[in-house]
Amino acid sequence: MTEWEKYQQIRREAVFTGLALLVLILFWCWAGFGLADVDTEIFGLPLWAVTSSIGVWLFAIVLVKILLKFVFRDMPLEDSQVEKGADIHE
Incomplete structure (x- = not known):
């Protein structure tokens, strides 16, 4: 998974979590x-x-179970250069 794909997934998770919060607030008001x-x-x-x-x-x-099943993905957060054994400080 590229850094851009990771960023997009993190952004997607944040957006859907915000929408879930909005739905929860509306449910609470109702x-x-x-x-x-x-x-x-x-x-x-x-x-x-x-x-x-x-x-x-x-x-x-x-709502959390729905987010976990359909939105969130398990992904490595390490840098791909570190995974390949390259030193990023060189």
Whole structure:
């Protein structure tokens, strides 16, 4: 993998992580404010309180699993010259 390909992959991972954060924030707003008028209770707590705390936590785990499966790649971060045994300080 060339340095440019590594840079592109790192950039792609950063962009998708930012998008996942945006989706998580929107979900949190919907789970907290959007469900505020619902009168359902879970364990004696209003639905909005449960979904905006535990629900967001579980949704974040799902988003991370999606990122790991479809976006992130395992790649060596070492310089290719170091891998070939060349001294980069010469």
